[in-house]
Amino acid sequence: xxxxxxxxxxxxxxxxxxxxxxxxxxxxxxxxxxxxxxxxxxxxxxxxxxxxxxxxxxxxxxxxxxxxxxxxxxxxxxxxxxxxxxxxxxxxxxxxxxxxxxxxxxxxxxxxxxxxxxxxxxxxxxxxxxxxxxxxxxxxxxxxxxxxxxxxxxxxxxxxxxxxxxxxxxxxxxxxxxxxxxxxxxxxxxxxxxxxxxxxxxxxxxxxxxxxxxxxxxxxxxxxxxxxxxxxxxxxxxxxxxxxxxxxxxxxxxxxxxxxxxxxxxxxxxxxxxxxxxxxxxxxxxxxxxxxxxxxxxxxxxxxxxxxxxxxxxxxxxxxxxxxxxxxxxxxxxxxxxxxxxxxxxxxxxxxxxxxxxxxxxxxxxxxxxxxxxxxxxxxxxxxxxxxx
Amino acid sequence: xxxxxxxxxxxxxxxxxxxxxxxxxxxxxxxxxxxxxxxxxxxxxxxxxxxxxxxxxxxxxxxxxxxxxxxxxxxxxxxxxxxxxxxxxxxxxxxxxxxxxxxxxxxxxxxxxxxxxxxxxxxxxxxxxxxxxxxxxxxxxxxxxxxxxxxxxxxxxxxxxxxxxxxxxxxxxxxxxxxxxxxxxxxxxxxxxxxxxxxxxxxxxxxxxxxxxxxxxxxxxxxxxxxxxxxxxxxxxxxxxxxxxxxxxxxxxxxxxxxxxxxxxxxxxxxxxxxxxxxxxxxxxxxxxxxxxxxxxxxxxxxxxxxxxxxxxxxxxxxxxx
Numbered sequence: 001x002x003x004x005x006x007x008x009x010x011x012x013x014x015x016x017x018x019x020x021x022x023x024x025x026x027x028x029x030x031x032x033x034x035x036x037x038x039x040x041x042x043x044x045x046x047x048x049x050x051x052x053x054x055x056x057x058x059x060x061x062x063x064x065x066x067x068x069x070x071x072x073x074x075x076x077x078x079x080x081x082x083x084x085x086x087x088x089x090x091x092x093x094x095x096x097x098x099x100x101x102x103x104x105x106x107x108x109x110x111x112x113x114x115x116x117x118x119x120x121x122x123x124x125x126x127x128x129x130x131x132x133x134x135x136x137x138x139x140x141x142x143x144x145x146x147x148x149x150x151x152x153x154x155x156x157x158x159x160x161x162x163x164x165x166x167x168x169x170x171x172x173x174x175x176x177x178x179x180x181x182x183x184x185x186x187x188x189x190x191x192x193x194x195x196x197x198x199x200x201x202x203x204x205x206x207x208x209x210x211x212x213x214x215x216x217x218x219x220x221x222x223x224x225x226x227x228x229x230x231x232x233x234x235x236x237x238x239x240x241x242x243x244x245x246x247x248x249x250x251x252x253x254x255x256x257x258x259x260x261x262x263x264x265x266x267x268x269x270x271x272x273x274x275x276x277x278x279x280x281x282x283x284x285x286x287x288x289x290x291x292x293x294x295x296x297x298x299x300x301x302x303x304x305x306x307x308x309x310x311x312x313x314x315x316x317x318x319x320x321x322x323x324x325x326x327x328x329x330x331x332x333x334x335x336x337x338x339x340x341x342x343x344x345x346x347x348x349x350x351x352x353x354x355x356x357x358x359x360x361x362x363x364x365x366x367x368x369x370x371x372x373x374x375x376x377x378x379x380x381x382x383x384x385x386x387x388x389x
Numbered sequence: 390x391x392x393x394x395x396x397x398x399x400x401x402x403x404x405x406x407x408x409x410x411x412x413x414x415x416x417x418x419x420x421x422x423x424x425x426x427x428x429x430x431x432x433x434x435x436x437x438x439x440x441x442x443x444x445x446x447x448x449x450x451x452x453x454x455x456x457x458x459x460x461x462x463x464x465x466x467x468x469x470x471x472x473x474x475x476x477x478x479x480x481x482x483x484x485x486x487x488x489x490x491x492x493x494x495x496x497x498x499x500x501x502x503x504x505x506x507x508x509x510x511x512x513x514x515x516x517x518x519x520x521x522x523x524x525x526x527x528x529x530x531x532x533x534x535x536x537x538x539x540x541x542x543x544x545x546x547x548x549x550x551x552x553x554x555x556x557x558x559x560x561x562x563x564x565x566x567x568x569x570x571x572x573x574x575x576x577x578x579x580x581x582x583x584x585x586x587x588x589x590x591x592x593x594x595x596x597x598x599x600x601x602x603x604x605x606x607x608x609x610x611x612x613x614x615x616x617x618x619x620x621x622x623x624x625x626x627x628x629x630x631x632x633x634x635x636x637x638x639x640x641x642x643x644x645x646x647x648x649x650x651x652x653x654x655x656x657x658x659x660x661x662x663x664x665x666x667x668x669x670x671x672x673x674x675x676x677x678x679x680x681x682x683x684x685x686x687x688x689x690x691x692x693x694x695x696x697x698x699x700x701x702x703x704x705x706x707x708x709x710x711x
Binding site: 092123124125126128129133135137143145147150152153154155156157158159160161162164165183184187188190191194348349350351352353355356357 | 459477491493553
């Protein structure tokens with residue numbers, strides 16, 4: 001299948017409007033020819049495994065009270081890994097908070113990601129945001145904030161600046177289907193269309209915004225078709241197919257880099273876990289539905305495909321999984337030893353230079369003996385009555 | 390060069406566009422039209438449509454894009470046509486612009502200047518007259534600056550344009566064309582956070598900013614010969630010049646605060662609290678605030694609604710006689 005053709009055609013002309021573009025079928029069989037070298041295929045698979053294992057471990061660390069919060073992404077690995085792999089050095093990424101795999105692919109060191117989850121002094125954000133808001137400057141991966149959608153208009157500005165400076169960098173912005181209901185999304189789509197910004201809108205349609213299902217967010221059948229209103233292409237991609245994601249995003253990135261303007265990619269996926277460690281999805285969806293989604297598991301799909309192609313043997317698969325688990329365990333061990341940020345870090349980075357009133361408030365707090373022996377907080381362990389199965 | 394306030398803004402923007410190629414102006418009607426108040430008149434002709442950008446009608450887009458541009462190395466100046474229309478972008482300003490440096494651990498900064506004409510006195514009614522500065526003074530990470538005259542407008546705007554942090558630059562549109570003054574052609578800045586003694590006095594300190602500075606000066610003239618009034622032009626509300634404030638009240642022992650924003654929770658409340666905390670034993674009278682009533686801004690009766698020299702003079706007299 002010619003991806004450029006797919007990208008240049010409005011979503012509704014791509015056969016059945018609701019059929020996402022894919023290379024690999026859910027059972028791992030080939031539905032369109034893949035021409036990637038084996039090394040790239042293995043690398044992509046390793047990122048999927050790493051993201052899945054990390055997710056499992058972080059959820060468990062939160063349940064053990066070792067980190068305070070986590071927003072899991074199990075089920076969404078291919079959508080983030082495939083798209084992030086399409087970017088090049090110098091490209092910018094703005095994320096929501098469910099793309100740790102993308103941050104790692106873009107170059108954030110695993111141990112730094114863990115330090116962020118612990119909110120310790122080695123956290124690039126200095127423990128100022130909840131876990132899951134990671135970022136890494138060297139990779140131009142902008143840390144997420146919690147409001148849904150605010151990263152999208154900011155991404156237009158980042159992309160716009162690249163264009164005004166005549167730089168070739170492309171910006172990719174992640175958001176969920178829930179964010180397409182915000183004004184921020186529509187404002188940004190409009191700006192990007194009017195000014196032909198080098199921007200890829202990557203909508204991870206994971207079927208739920210906390211408890212609200214996709215059909216409650218919009219009256220149209222797909223998110224991709226919204227692009228038509230803004231004068232550029234929207235494509236619907238099987239977000240659980242890492243190769244389709246890579247291919248479609250590469251085409252969109254290339255288009256943007258060549259001055260062809262923005263693209264909206266709808267990655268159709270499914271959030272298998274809770275919205276966050278504070279959410280109980282049993283209140284709004286059935287186990288049967290989740291089980292059905294498991295049949296479309298992006299990691300398992302890639303495993304079957306690579307096994308069928310003879311690219312990753314059973315032994316190699318086991319080795320990869322062990323290596324990934326070991327790497328994560330080592331990073332957890334390192335991050336857990338790091339101390340909390342110092343008290344005065346509360347006051348730094350509000351301004352480039354601390355104004356008088358903050359200096360005064362800082363002195364008062366730092367010199368208060370009550371806080372002299374402040375230690376890392378106890379996150380409370382398994383205090384939730386809900387335990388993720 | 391003698392300029393009025395809006396001419397000074399225009400000349401300063403032109404100066405900075407020439408000095409720094411990273412400077413970008415964006416907003417509604419700022420290009421071909423030169424801005425509805427003509428603050429950006431002629432700039433697009435001189436610097437092109439990539440430096441002075443007419444945007445679609447979206448404050449969210451203007452501020453959101455400005456934040457991203459600033460993070461990616463440009464120095465955007467976002468014009469919000471009237472401060473009254475800044476609210477759609479409130480989320481972007483409070484959640485992102487103000488917090489970018491903090492929430493990213495200093496990884497990113499967003500040195501955006503938001504210019505917005507504010508305040509009443511032009512028969513603009515409810516939606517072209519508001520003074521929303523207190524919302525932003527309450528937001529850590531922002532700086533809030535309000536000039537009262539053409540000279541300060543240039544010095545403060547250049548300081549804002551070169552500041553590493555986001556600055557809300559509110560322009561008192563009532564005095565855009567009525568206040569004229571000498572504005573040097575050379576480059577100069579006025580540090581953000583420094584007040585100015587606009588009139589020296591010994592018995593009552595009056596603190597004001599923007600258009601109300603002129604109302605306060607008029608009031609001081611009214612009571613001249615009877616009460617010696619010191620008038621302080623605050624110029625910066627965040628951070629504000631605590632040293633100048635304390636020094637003046639220490640001298641006079643009496644304080645009157647004037648602003649056209651509504652009374653409750655206004656900047657005057659913070660100022661009054663600071664004076665009470667720091668100058669209690671110097672005070673000869675309670676701190677008095679002269680502000681607009683706690684109502685939306687009325688159209689027909691705006692002259693009654695806005696504090697005038699008469700009302701300020703009465704407050705000065707009351708304070709002096711306490």
